[in-house]
Amino acid sequence: MHQDRIPVARILVVDDESLSRLLMDRMLKRDGHEVIFAETGKDALQQFNEKRPDLVFMDVMMGDMSGYDVARQIKIIDVNSYVPIIFLTSLSDRESLVQALESGGDDFITKPFHYEILKAKVRAALRTRSAYKKIQKQDAEVKLLHERLQWEQDVTENIFRKIIGESQPSISGFRNYLSPAALSCGDFVLASGVDEATQLFHFIIGDFTGHGLSAAIGTLPVSNWFNEFVSEGRSIQEIAYLLNNNLKMILPVSHFCAISLFQLDMARGELQVINAGLPDILVVSESEGITKHIHSNRLPLGIMEQEIGEFTPQFHYLDKGERLFAYTDGIIEATDILGEMFGSGRLKQIFENNTGDEWFDKIIEEVDDFQSKQYQRDDITLVEITFQPELYPSNGVKVINSDSFEYVSVSSAAKMLDVSENMLRCWIANGVIESTRKRDDRIVIQKKDIYQIIQNREECMLTHEGEKVTIVLVEDDPALLEISSGLIDELELGINLISVTNGYEALLRIGQSLPDIVITDLMMPDMNGFELIKSIRNSDKDLKSKIIAATALTSKQIDDKGGLADDVLILEKPFTISNLRKSIDNALAQ
Amino acid sequence: MLSFSSSMNRESGGNGMVSIEVNADNSIVQINLPENFDFRIHREFRAAYEQEGNETKDFVVNMAHTNYIDSSALGMLLLLREYTGNDSGNERVKIINVGDDVREILRISKFEKLFEIQ
Numbered sequence: 043m044h045q046d047r048i049p050v051a052r053i054l055v056v057d058d059e060s061l062s063r064l065l066m067d068r069m070l071k072r073d074g075h076e077v078i079f080a081e082t083g084k085d086a087l088q089q090f091n092e093k094r095p096d097l098v099f100m101d102v103m104m105g106d107m108s109g110y111d112v113a114r115q116i117k118i119i120d121v122n123s124y125v126p127i128i129f130l131t132s133l134s135d136r137e138s139l140v141q142a143l144e145s146g147g148d149d150f151i152t153k154p155f156h157y158e159i160l161k162a163k164v165r166a167a168l169r170t171r172s173a174y175k176k177i178q179k180q181d182a183e184v185k186l187l188h189e190r191l192q193w194e195q196d197v198t199e200n201i202f203r204k205i206i207g208e209s210q211p212s213i214s215g216f217r218n219y220l221s222p223a224a225l226s227c228g229d230f231v232l233a234s235g236v237d238e239a240t241q242l243f244h245f246i247i248g249d250f251t252g253h254g255l256s257a258a259i260g261t262l263p264v265s266n267w268f269n270e271f272v273s274e275g276r277s278i279q280e281i282a283y284l285l286n287n288n289l290k291m292i293l294p295v296s297h298f299c300a301i302s303l304f305q306l307d308m309a310r311g312e313l314q315v316i317n318a319g320l321p322d323i324l325v326v327s328e329s330e331g332i333t334k335h336i337h338s339n340r341l342p343l344g345i346m347e348q349e350i351g352e353f354t355p356q357f358h359y360l361d362k363g364e365r366l367f368a369y370t371d372g373i374i375e376a377t378d379i380l381g382e383m384f385g386s387g388r389l390k391q392i393f394e395n396n397t398g399d400e401w402f403d404k405i406i407e408e409v410d411d412f413q414s415k416q417y418q419r420d421d422i423t424l425v426e427i428t429f430q431p432e433l434y435p436s437n438g439v440k441v442i443n444s445d446s447f448e449y450v451s452v453s454s455a456a457k458m459l460d461v462s463e464n465m466l467r468c469w470i471a472n473g474v475i476e477s478t479r480k481r482d483d484r485i486v487i488q489k490k491d492i493y494q495i496i497q498n499r500e501e502c503m504l505t506h507e508g509e510k511v512t513i514v515l516v517e518d519d520p521a522l523l524e525i526s527s528g529l530i531d532e533l534e535l536g537i538n539l540i541s542v543t544n545g546y547e548a549l550l551r552i553g554q555s556l557p558d559i560v561i562t563d564l565m566m567p568d569m570n571g572f573e574l575i576k577s578i579r580n581s582d583k584d585l586k587s588k589i590i591a592a593t594a595l596t597s598k599q600i601d602d603k604g605g606l607a608d609d610v611l612i613l614e615k616p617f618t619i620s621n622l623r624k625s626i627d628n629a630l631a632q
Numbered sequence: 633m634l635s636f637s638s639s640m641n642r643e644s645g646g647n648g649m650v651s652i653e654v655n656a657d658n659s660i661v662q663i664n665l666p667e668n669f670d671f672r673i674h675r676e677f678r679a680a681y682e683q684e685g686n687e688t689k690d691f692v693v694n695m696a697h698t699n700y701i702d703s704s705a706l707g708m709l710l711l712l713r714e715y716t717g718n719d720s721g722n723e724r725v726k727i728i729n730v731g732d733d734v735r736e737i738l739r740i741s742k743f744e745k746l747f748e749i750q
Contacts, residue, residue, distance in 0.1 A: 251703040252671075295714045296707030300741065319741045338740045345710060345746070346718075371703075 051168055052076045054095035056086040056112065057130060058104045062153070066099060069157050073164070083107030090116055090125075097167050098127045100147065102138065110145035117146035124174040126167040198255060206265050211235040213243060215308075215428040217402055221372070221410075224421030228257025229370050231425055232265055234272040239497060241309040241434050244272045244281075247425050248301035249320065249370040260299060263292065275490040278303040282316045282343070282353040289344030300342040302368050303355075306427060308434035311360040316353055318342050321374050322386070324367045325360065328398045332390065334358060360429035365398060370423040373405065376413040384412050402426045449478060449486035458492050461553050468581040474550040495554070511630070512555050515541040516548040516562035516574065517592070526561070526592070529619050533626070545569030549577060557587050559629050561613070564593040564600070572604055579607065588629035592617065650676040662692040669698045669705040669734075677708050681715055689724075691716060696729035701737055713746055723748050 053075050055066045063079050070077045078093055080086035083106045090098070098116065102109040113127050129142040129150040142150050148170070151163050199222070211233060218231040228250030236243045246268060250257040267288060271281045282303050289299055300319030306312070317323055319342030325334040336356060341348070360366065376384040389405065396404050402424065409422055450458070456466045470477045470485070475495065477485050513530065517523040520543065527541045540555060542548045545562075546569060552560060560578065564571035575589055591606060594615040600606060609632070613625045649666040650673055663680045666673065681691060691712060695701075709725070716724040726748040730738065738749060 249703075251707050296704070296711050298707070298710070300703075321740060338742065341742045341745055 049168055050074045051096035052093060053097045054078050054080060054089055055099045056080045057101040069160050073161060083112040086112050087115055091119065096125065096171060097164065098125060099130050100127050101130050110141055113146040124171055126171055128163055128167060198258060202258065206230055206261060214433045215430045217426045219406055219424045221422040224423050227253050227421050229421055229423040230261040231423065232268045236308050241307055243306045243308050246301055246303045247368050247423065248299050250299045251297045260293065278305045278314055278316055278355055279350065279353045283350040286343040287347055290347050293344040298342040298344040309431055311429050311431065313358045313360055314355040316355050321369060321371055325364055326367060326393050327361065327364045331393055362429060362431055365426055365428045368425045372422045373409050373424065376409045378412050384409055449488055452485055455487045455492055459495060465553050465581040468577050469549060469553060474546055512538040512557040513559045513561060514548060514551050514557045515539060518543055518563060518566040529622050532619060533623055545574040548574055552578060552587065556585060559588045559590060559626060561590045561592055564591050564595060575606065575610060588632055590625050590629055649673055650680050652680050660690045660692060661686060662694055664694045665698045667697055667699060669701040671704040674704065674708055681712055691725045693725065693727045694729055695727060695734055699731055699733055701734050706741055
């Protein structure tokens with residue numbers, strides 16, 4: 043350190059002796075300091091307030107107040123910026139020196155003193171002051187940074203809850219909990235609705251490596267991908283495979299996502315699980331306690347690319363009333379003040395000592411109590427699903443999972459659907475089923491779309507099993523449709539009636555149900571009756587459906603619009619029940 | 633398999649929490665980890681392997697003293713694996729002296745697929 047270089051400061055000298063002030067003025071000015079004076083205690087406080095000096099020299103004995111009192115008051119005024127006070131004293135008894143320091147003084151110098159001593163004291167005091175100022179500045183910066191971080195965390199959490207948290211459907215029997223900061227720390231729970239046709243429920247629970255925003259950011263794309271993949275009807279095996287590859291692309295090497303994916307048949311209890319890096323998933327029943335541990339048996343997602351075969355799910359059947367618990371490592375690794383972990387033993391005890399309905403809340407409560415708030419290593423994320431088949435009646439539909447997301451050609455699609463290729467092409471042409479043109483110009487169809495149709499058809503067959511005559515009724519006017527179907531019901535012929543409101547749906551239902559009779563309106567928007575009849579006739583030579591055109595058009599008007607084939611029967615609108623009966627009998631007699 | 637004799641080079645890493653040993657022909661680097669293997673030592677851990685000429689060496693991560701690892705520790709191991717070239721089936725990173733608690737965490741994450749764990 044350069045002994046001679048002292049920072050220039052503004053120094054307040056409080057002394058009622060003029061000789062003493064003169065001496066100080068000379069000595070301090072030699073080093074270039076700015077010197078201001080106060081002769082009384084009151085004056086000292088005023089000068090301090092107005093001039094804000096960097097250092098104060100304080101005489102002990104003054105007329106109005108003692109130097110100790112002035113020092114005390116200065117320290118009260120000067121809470122935030124440390125201004126050293128050095129007592130000027132001729133006293134050398136121990137008592138008064140102690141009092142000088144206890145009243146807030148930082149140092150003292152005994153009169154008479156030498157210039158070199160004063161200089162050294164000033165330098166030391168200013169050094170302390172500058173160190174204090176530096177710390178204070180850093181402290182303010184840290185505080186600001188911390189506040190900003192906290193603020194960002196709050197904002198992020200808010201956004202995440204909106205995007206992920208609040209978009210969760212409410213599912214009977216399904217509960218999930220994320221502790222306040224868990225969401226913005228990389229934990230997430232995503233759930234689809236329960237598919238009405240299949241009663242399948244998909245959900246995932248996951249945990250990105252690390253803490254804070256860098257961990258949390260990954261949940262946004264995962265949420266989008268999950269929703270997309272579920273809506274495409276993909277299996278959890280496919281979803282895990284695709285998520286893994288997608289995450290591998292976006293995550294840095296050191297980051298990954300531990301995740302469990304679930305598909306539960308809410309009506310039958312069939313459970314498919316993939317546990318990639320999360321703690322054991324527990325199946326618990328009130329009577330038997332923990333009945334199954336589903337271990338993690340594969341790498342977390344995003345570490346390395348893997349084949350789809352690596353993601354074969356584990357199967358398990360839930361019994362009625364059994365509950366499944368899945369959680370991130372926050373629960374088992376929750377740590378108390380002594381560094382002990384919550385562990386699976388305590389979890390087991392909760393199951394033993396409480397009723398099933400209490401488990402979920404009890405786990406959260408006990409883990410929260412257990413870990414000291416200031417030493418929280420991880421956040422709590424917990425999912426519970428209770429198998430309650432009574433809430434999800436089985437609809438008799440066989441569940442078909444798309445076993446891969448490949449496309450098939452039109453001819454094999456037709457075989458799978460058990461319809462003629464022409465009928466299928468007709469469906470495609472009319473948008474009943476979606477097709478894709480591949481780069482090599484082949485027209486292909488997604489397997490899941492085919493499964494969807496097969497499933498609908500099975501549903502339809504199951505409902506109408508054992509009935510004699512199937513009629514598809516096409517009428518775009520809903521009121522007329524209701525009246526017409528009412529009339530057909532009144533015939534009491536044991537007719538299986540399928541009523542539809544447009545040509546496209548008609549085509550789909552005709553292809554599925556191979557009806558005996560199609561009764562169609564002619565004037566309809568989009569695909570009118572003429573086009574529909576043509577499509578039916580062209581689509582499938584084996585399709586023996588009789589067609590009745592229900593219309594208010596005259597025969598001339600019909601001819602003007604292109605006419606109808608000879609075998610199409612005309613039923614004049616509005617029709618009576620007996621006319622309807624006659625048409626149906628005629629059609630069946632043909 | 634490898635015995636690290638007392639004659640090995642010992643270097644202190646950073647503040648002494650992570651230390652390095654190198655075998656006689658300088659082909660294997662052993663990284664000794666402290667009690668807690670977590671984010672706080674990520675700089676030191678990285679410094680322990682990222683050294684001129686280390687790219688072709690094999691690594692041994694010694695967890696004899698380690699009884700806690702967090703997920704960022706797993707991330708650090710993945711970075712080390714990447715440093716050695718990520719070759720599946722020809723793992724050049726070996727993890728030794730793994731205690732039960734740590735073993736459980738490595739098991740849950742299936743890290744035996746990526747590292748030779750002893």
